[in-house]
Amino acid sequence: MDADHLVLTVLGSATPYPTPDNACSGYLVTRGRTRLWLDAGTGTLAQLQRHTRLDELDAIWISHLHADHCADLLTAYYGALYADVRLAAPIPLFGPPGLADRLAGFLTNGPRRSPVESAFEIHELHDGHRTRIGELTVRAAAVEHGMPAFAARIEAGGAALTYSGDTAACPALAELAAGSGLLLCEADGAPEAGPAVHCTPEDAGAIAAEAGVGALVLTHVSRFLTPQDAVARARARYRGPIAYAAPGRSFAVE
Numbered sequence: 031m032d033a034d035h036l037v038l039t040v041l042g043s044a045t046p047y048p049t050p051d052n053a054c055s056g057y058l059v060t061r062g063r064t065r066l067w068l069d070a071g072t073g074t075l076a077q078l079q080r081h082t083r084l085d086e087l088d089a090i091w092i093s094h095l096h097a098d099h100c101a102d103l104l105t106a107y108y109g110a111l112y113a114d115v116r117l118a119a120p121i122p123l124f125g126p127p128g129l130a131d132r133l134a135g136f137l138t139n140g141p142r143r144s145p146v147e148s149a150f151e152i153h154e155l156h157d158g159h160r161t162r163i164g165e166l167t168v169r170a171a172a173v174e175h176g177m178p179a180f181a182a183r184i185e186a187g188g189a190a191l192t193y194s195g196d197t198a199a200c201p202a203l204a205e206l207a208a209g210s211g212l213l214l215c216e217a218d219g220a221p222e223a224g225p226a227v228h229c230t231p232e233d234a235g236a237i238a239a240e241a242g243v244g245a246l247v248l249t250h251v252s253r254f255l256t257p258q259d260a261v262a263r264a265r266a267r268y269r270g271p272i273a274y275a276a277p278g279r280s281f282a283v284e
Contacts, residue, residue: 036189036283041077043249043275048073054098061186064164075102088164092125093195094179110149123150126178171206173197176227189283198226199233207241211283216250217260231260235267249275
């Protein structure tokens, strides 16, 4: 695709654990020479290397701290510090509050705290957080997942991509996505007990319609339904283009 386009590449979209041919949630967002790793679920680091190296990333952005969205930060840490990767500086890492201590808690194996800040320059997200990453502007909105969780709106060259992360349907997501060229939205569809913490396919379609997005891409489809079923259910609420986030697929954002 043209380097001037804002491009979303699916590294994985499985939940809550990877399949032999699909990693968990993770995406590569590019424009020009800018490379952003968006969520780092189980198995996505392997797929990331089909496109770029850790030391070529401009940043990593994590929506929330469930393992299917962040577990590969652990292996990225070892890659960044103890293998063939040569970082000029720690990789900027944006994520929910407490991320540094969560990583250190897992990676520390002795009396001294693991030096996670040697691998990652950690920035904590908050509602309304905005940052510039290379050619990208990234804005966060707090969403509803029963824990600190954020959606992202990524803009470059007049194009806008919104990513739901994991969330129940909520006004904050529709507001963030308003007018986006593409909405990457979870369509979990798994049975839930208690308050909702995920979007259903119908929710994803309704949010896309309310926000007036140019296209909808469904991700994080549970094992209780097929991608085809998810697309059909979302289509009942949204008349625009709908696709499934198949691993390896790329989307140019208009």
